[in-house]
Amino acid sequence: MDTKYKGTKPSRRSFLTGALAAGGAAVGTTYARAQGAPDPAITETQPWRQFLGDGVDAAPYGMPSEYEADVIRRRVPWLTADAVSSINFTPLHELDGIITPNGLCFERHHGGVAHVDPAEYRLMINGLVEKELVFTMEDLMRFPRENHVYFLECAANSGMEWAGAQLNGCQFTHGMIHNVMYTGVPLRLLLEEAGVKTNGKWLMVEGADAAGMNRSIPIEKALDDCLIAFKMNGEALRPEQGYPVRLVVPGWEGNMWIKWLRRIEVGDEPWHAREETSKYTDLLEGSIARRFTWEMDAKSVITNPSPQAPITHGKGWTVLTGVAWSGRGTIPRVDVTIDGGKNWHQARMSGPSLDKSMHRFYFEFEWDGSPLLLQSRAHDSTGYVQPTKEELRHFRGENSIYHNNGIQTWYVNENGEAENVEIS
């Protein structure tokens, strides 16, 4: 437990190790660390080396190591009135690569998790179609399927940061996002099955949960790349992600991805549902509010170091990493600064670069132990470059709540502790 640091401050032990490294080894070498006494982790025999471990089937559904017990979703209790209509956050600072494990995908429910029996699952298409249809799970499983990796970001991600730096941790500032490989049937095929009439220009999609969550989607998007998904990362959707069926609306704000999807109505106009008028609209200055702000603008965040993941090894070779994404395409490039934007460096992209998916970037550097101001800025395939928070506020003021894709700053002090700040 105490060998794996998880707190907000570097532990005494790791701090001492850092001091030892600084004093005993020349900066720039990694092997020459002074070692006073033999390491008991090597010279003593651990129980797992001597005694037999669990056999197969000790965990028929495997779980993470007991040492990873604090890699969990967390919520901010003061954000919402109760836990039923609330949100929690993906622990981005604990993850790497681009795929979010199913159990760590953030949750946002408007009426709690619906526990839908797949045997009683029905999907209805009605409205301006040639044939109003009902599908069972079995029917859906007989359509041709596709696999795609997409990020899902809540429109309110970073929403608490509009007026200034508030929360210490990328889990809380940026954790309303996950990135998953979906298996599903193109929505286009179901609409072709029903036959959309020529005046069918909009869909209303609706969930089977206690909120009856509903949103309007233009037909062009529905016919383009939306999926009726039933698997995430290869296994059935988790209940909290819409089991047995959710809608996937690539690149667009998360609450359009209706979970527990039960009905699709085709119409000639949008519905102006509660979640696209009173909520999920962007209040600008002068009382003007933007609606139908569907696409998520390009965004990035440094996940390590960050307030929940400080530098614990002292100065020397340091791995900086983070994630970037855009609702309009891929991320060919991310720039990183460690001096608050005086100088920028092109980060190293690693892992697949997929349309409307999270991308992973790295920047390795020699930390000299002086304070750092870390930022990342994403460039997407349309040429759009992630703006600063100040630039965003210029267009939107401070009350829009949603769609905050401004550049995040972490201040790292001499001890390696990180804090959420804003800079000039």
Add this chain to the structure above:
Amino acid sequence: MSKFLKIFAPAATGAAGMLALAYTAADQFIVDIPAPIREAIAINAAVAEEARAEAEARAAELAMAGLAPSSDGGYGLGRGALSEEVAAWDTDVRPDGHGLPVGSGDVFTGEEVFVERCAMCHGDFGEAVGRWPVLAGGHGTLEHEDPVKTIGSYWPYLSTVYDYVKRAMPFGDATSLSDDEVYAITAYLLYVNDLVDDDFELSNENFQDVRLPNEANFIDDDRLTTEFPAFVRPEICMENCKDAVEITMHASVLDVTPEETAAKAAAAAEAAAAAEAAPAAAVEEPAAAEPTEAAADAGPSAELIAAGEGVFRQCRSCHQVGEGARNATGPALNGVVGAQIGAVDGFRYSNTFKDANEAGDVWSADRLAEFLADPRGSMAGTKMAFAGLRTQEDIDAIIAYLSTFSR
């Protein structure tokens, strides 16, 4: 490694090349059949062949992109929806009146229904209890530091109120309101927003005559024209971009981040707190290697109580318990186990609770368990908007937890 690459590189190129060739050939076959040859083919055969080739080319194109193919005339999956089925689910309403059912409700009736079904969260006049949504007022606050976005001050369309109340309200008892009740609640919400008089009746006939004041302030997404010109930047500074950098704001000043606690530490703290709250008898039990009858007699285990505290989190938005607990949306729960039903001073009970109180009914563990499993089945007419606990373990745990608090 390099040898490996050399072996694979030509093979990969070859495969890709062949695919590309096949695709190109298929494409040419459709478009570029020389005219004399075309004439030589019987017309029908040519048309059929052309259609087949086109379909094949389209399928090949989709397959190469990894996309699922369409089927002409559909796949024949699913069945026709019955009109009763569509009617059962299709309750949505749009600003143009699409979907409005025949019905009506007035402000007076709306107030009655609202106070009974909605006021526990939204307040009698839509002013809200705790952090639940404010429904009335807020006029002229949209440019303030903390705008109050209500039906009157922000929502663009009245149809949204009807649609949302019908599909999602009351919270925890969705779809239980009749069409006329929804009309009445909608009328009452117009009234508390000063948009209609107290004698107003709303119906499907006059629904579209009502316009909400903030409708004109909504615009469609204009980021592509307003923001993109500023944020699409072919040239961007990489070196010596500014002279000085100042920190202008620290998150630690506000200090609103939830405490970062390791799961183990939290579990330990929870167990410690539960042990503290547990009756002395349970605490004095020796750390039993196995559960004994004596332990059962002495009261619930610290483990069960701790589990109950966890389960109680879903109740805390409405119920308080412990030192200083007061009535909120639901009554304070100190001493509830074994107490007379409906007997907390100052709480406005539903009729079913008043009846139980008058009958002298008591919250025995069994009665409480029955209620917690199925609140509305057990106490028909209760105001408690909760579906019930899903497992017997949760029920046992929560009763164990509540039994640690005396009045």
